[in-house]
Amino acid sequence: GAGVSQSPRYKVAKRGQDVALRCDPISGHVSLFWYQQALGQGPEFLTYFQNEAQLDKSGLPSDRFFAERPEGSVSTLKIQRTQQEDSAVYLCASSSDRHGAFFGQGTRLTVV
Amino acid sequence: QKEVEQNSGPLSVPEGAIASLNCTYSDRGSQSFFWYRQYSGKSPELIMSIYSNGDKEDGRFTAQLNKASQYVSLLIRDSQPSDSATYLCAVTRNNQGGKLIFGQGTELSVKP
Numbered sequence A: 001g002a003g004v005s006q007s008p009r010y011k012v013a014k015r016g017q018d019v020a021l022r023c024d025p026i027s028g029h030v031s032l033f034w035y036q037q038a039l040g041q042g043p044e045f046l047t048y049f050q051n052e053a054q055l056d057k058s059g060l061p062s063d064r065f066f067a068e069r070p071e072g073s074v075s076t077l078k079i080q081r082t083q084q085e086d087s088a089v090y091l092c093a094s095s096s097d098r099h100g101a102f103f104g105q106g107t108r109l110t111v112v
Numbered sequence B: 001q002k003e004v005e006q007n008s009g010p011l012s013v014p015e016g017a018i019a020s021l022n023c024t025y026s027d028r029g030s031q032s033f034f035w036y037r038q039y040s041g042k043s044p045e046l047i048m049s050i051y052s053n054g055d056k057e058d059g060r061f062t063a064q065l066n067k068a069s070q071y072v073s074l075l076i077r078d079s080q081p082s083d084s085a086t087y088l089c090a091v092t093r094n095n096q097g098g099k100l101i102f103g104q105g106t107e108l109s110v111k112p
Helices: none
Strands: A005-007 A010-013 A019-024 A031-037 A044-050 A053-056 A065-068 A075-079 A088-095 A107-111 B011-014 B019-025 B030-038 B045-050 B054-058 B061-066 B071-076 B085-093 B106-111
Touching: A005 A088, A010 A019, A019 A088, A019 A107, A031 A075, A044 A065, A044 A075, A075 A088, B011 B019, B019 B030, B019 B085, B019 B106, B030 B061, B030 B071, B045 B054, B045 B061, B071 B085
Parallel strands: A010 A107, B011 B106
Antiparallel strands: A005 A019, A019 A075, A031 A044, A031 A088, A044 A053, A065 A075, A088 A107, B019 B071, B030 B045, B030 B085, B054 B061, B061 B071, B085 B106
């Protein structure tokens, strides 16, 4: 596709449930980033891939968060045993160089 | 102190005026600087990038960078109501693969 695609757009999870969020980056983009955005705040970095290698996961808030990009294209962000504080918009972005990244529409996660 | 600081606003300007948005950053190793626009409920959209000191103009937008003062600004000339959005400043550092660090964003409201 022409842009970064994320699914689902909206997800409601019961507390304690596991969720998986998908990101399909722009074709050919080497770098892929995951961000978490709370209401009224800027996006907060979670993790970064260059091809299939996860080069930086310093922003993952706990060991309940896990991301993968096994073939260097599609990426999945998994959150285990969701908690209410995990409610946020999860943004995926991809980039082909250091001249800025392009974002998907985001997944709004609500944990009830 | 956050690494990238913006005044959260809201900044209100009349239609046709110049809107001035400001951003400071704390890490002198910051390499590249970006402005993203985010409409309510939408994902961030890249509108400007700047890499060296001085001004960069693109249509009604001008980005200004002063590395000595660790200051980036965005000027929007002839502001339109459609410019009403949150503007996010983002920086990247050397050797971090294009990882964007965002400010909290400034909300701009252009009144007809």
